[in-house]
Amino acid sequence: MREHVMKILIVGDGNVGKSSFVDRYVLGQFSGRYKMTMGVDFSLKILHWSEREKVRLQLWDIAGQERFVSMTRIYYRGAVGCVMIFDLSDSRSFLNCRLWKQDLDLKSVLPNGQPLPCILLANKSDLSARVVATDTIEEFSKANGFIAWMETSVKKNTNIEEAMRRLVQEILSLQ
Numbered sequence: 393m394r395e396h397v398m399k400i401l402i403v404g405d406g407n408v409g410k411s412s413f414v415d416r417y418v419l420g421q422f423s424g425r426y427k428m429t430m431g432v433d434f435s436l437k438i439l440h441w442s443e444r445e446k447v448r449l450q451l452w453d454i455a456g457q458e459r460f461v462s463m464t465r466i467y468y469r470g471a472v473g474c475v476m477i478f479d480l481s482d483s484r485s486f487l488n489c490r491l492w493k494q495d496l497d498l499k500s501v502l503p504n505g506q507p508l509p510c511i512l513l514a515n516k517s518d519l520s521a522r523v524v525a526t527d528t529i530e531e532f533s534k535a536n537g538f539i540a541w542m543e544t545s546v547k548k549n550t551n552i553e554e555a556m557r558r559l560v561q562e563i564l565s566l567q
């Protein structure tokens with residue numbers, strides 16, 4: 393049995409659904425509460441990836457940052473992947489993804505010098521009040537080197553497992 397340990401960062405503006413995403417993925421439930429924690433939340437999930445491979449995921453959620461702030465290098469150290477989340481009904485949270493990605497690329501590289509694989513999630517797809525267009529996200533995702541982007545709804549449990557599978561697959565392919 394081979395065991396992989398992966399430190400994965402969950403980044404994005406406040407209120408986009410980061411904690412809810414982690415709760416949903418790790419605990420299988422939608423909390424529906426607004427929790428403004430300070431500092432970094434840390435969650436674990438074990439994936440039985442294949443008969444011979446187990447993946448131990450460490451999810452680091454930068455909690456309590458309302459808008460973009462440059463994060464300390466300690467937070468980025470040893471990370472092998474990133475989930476960047478914005479809220480489809482909040483254009484500012486989308487625009488700030490440029491800053492989050494720049495900060496990420498500046499401070500974290502893989503041992504081989506490559507940028508960290510990062511998936512972009514357009515969350516709250518269940519809401520009708522969308523303000524960010526699909527074409528715009530597509531273009532942004534390509535131009536900024538994301539491995540993929542997906543629409544998610546943590547509330548409706550849409551694309552959560554899929555997004556994490558896609559990211560883990562990418563990380564494993566780089567190892």
Ligand code: GDP
Pocket residue numbers: 404405406407408409410411412413423424425426427428456515516517518519544545546547548
């Ligand atoms: P964080 O600050 O990025 O960690 O965001 P939270 O996880 O605290 O979520 C902020 C708010 O958005 C909470 O009220 C959540 O219940 C809500 N929320 C999170 N994901 C979704 C979603 O997919 N759809 C809807 N409608 N609300 C969501």
